[in-house]
Amino acid sequence: MKNAKPVANSKKIKVLGNKNFKTVTRRGVVLVDFWAPWCGPCKIIAPVLNDIADSEDNVTVAKVNVDQQQPLAKKFKVRNIPTLVVLKDGVEMHRFVGVKTKRAIMKEVNALMAS
Template sequence: MPTIELTKENFDTSVKTSDIVLVDFWAAWCGPCRMFAPVFEEAAEKHQDIVFGKVDTEAEQELAAAFQISSIPTLMAIRDGVILYAQPGALPGPALEDLIGKVREVDMEEVRRKIAEQGAEQ
């Protein structure tokens, strides 16, 4: 599946209607972003069941600000609407594949239980 452009208009819908979403926050002027782009695209072709979205931080400054993106590229992994991973830096292909495997293995029932516990404590 090709990557999709995520905007403030379609971001929430894309996250809510997909089990796993990987988001690449990038900008055209960013050298590391341009180096990471083919790695991200290759993974998108390989993992057809995952939504791979790109947020142009120049065009979508409000969305980038909402997620407090201060360094690009930043990769975010969202599963069942929960952010499991958000780190700046371009990953090499094997590291991205490893991350995808880990996101798939997460016990989301356990994650939801911990979120509920934290909410109850506050």
């Protein structure tokens, strides 16, 4: 499964690893989805994340495959997936575990944008 593709159809979703994580997350609001190809709930939330990536210009959506990027998953203490981490200028501001609606996710993202 080394080359497993993220469950994402949006071309705007960034695939993160150790090499590009800091660069992508250091500025602005970034919603990072920690996922795995075998995870059913990850597949359920994928369309929500695709929608956010395609329709919301104020947030960058990114994915981290926990099977391929175990050091990142460990650094963020990901114990369950999907875990969505909201970063602002590289700092974790909020975290969701499990499947969430677009409305719930964007409520938190928009609150961060206003702060």
